[in-house]
């Protein structure tokens with residue numbers, strides 16, 4: 001009996017500790033892999049970053065390769081894959097689900113800000129292709 005009481009005590013104690021650890025907005029954004037709220041995305045920089053980190057699989061200008069799908073594709077239009085899904089893809093990778101290229105591994109060395117530039121670039125290429 002005492003053991004159970006002690007366990008409940010420990011459990012509520014740790015839950016209270018967790019509850020007190022309220023992260024501030026900046027920590028949340030880092031965890032979610034999001035840039036700061038005053039961030040301004042630059043598609044020109046995104047162009048360079050995309051070709052350095054993503055084009056190996058997603059192809060020159062995002063048209064796809066035999067390693068990965070095109071991102072300039074209606075499946076990835078903003079209404080179907082919001083910017084957040086891009087940030088999460090970079091941070092956590094992607095389990096194969098839409099295509100048959102296998103999983104996307106997490107991409108290390110791309111900051112939330114750099115991902116923001118890349119997204120601006122992909123969105124610009126999508127708009128050029130009439131995908132919106």
Ligand code: HEC
Pocket residue numbers: 050053054055056057058067068069081085086089090094095096097098099100101102103104105107110118
């Ligand atoms: C090693 C190959 C590879 C690299 C490098 C790569 N990807 Fe991917 N990516 C994939 C594959 C494969 C998929 C498709 C998974 C599926 O849906 O079947 C994918 C899917 C995605 C998706 C869709 C996510 C979803 O929720 O369905 C996004 C967004 C994406 N990639 C963005 C990027 C960005 C941005 C970069 C560069 C920073 C990048 N990828 C680099 C292989 C890659």
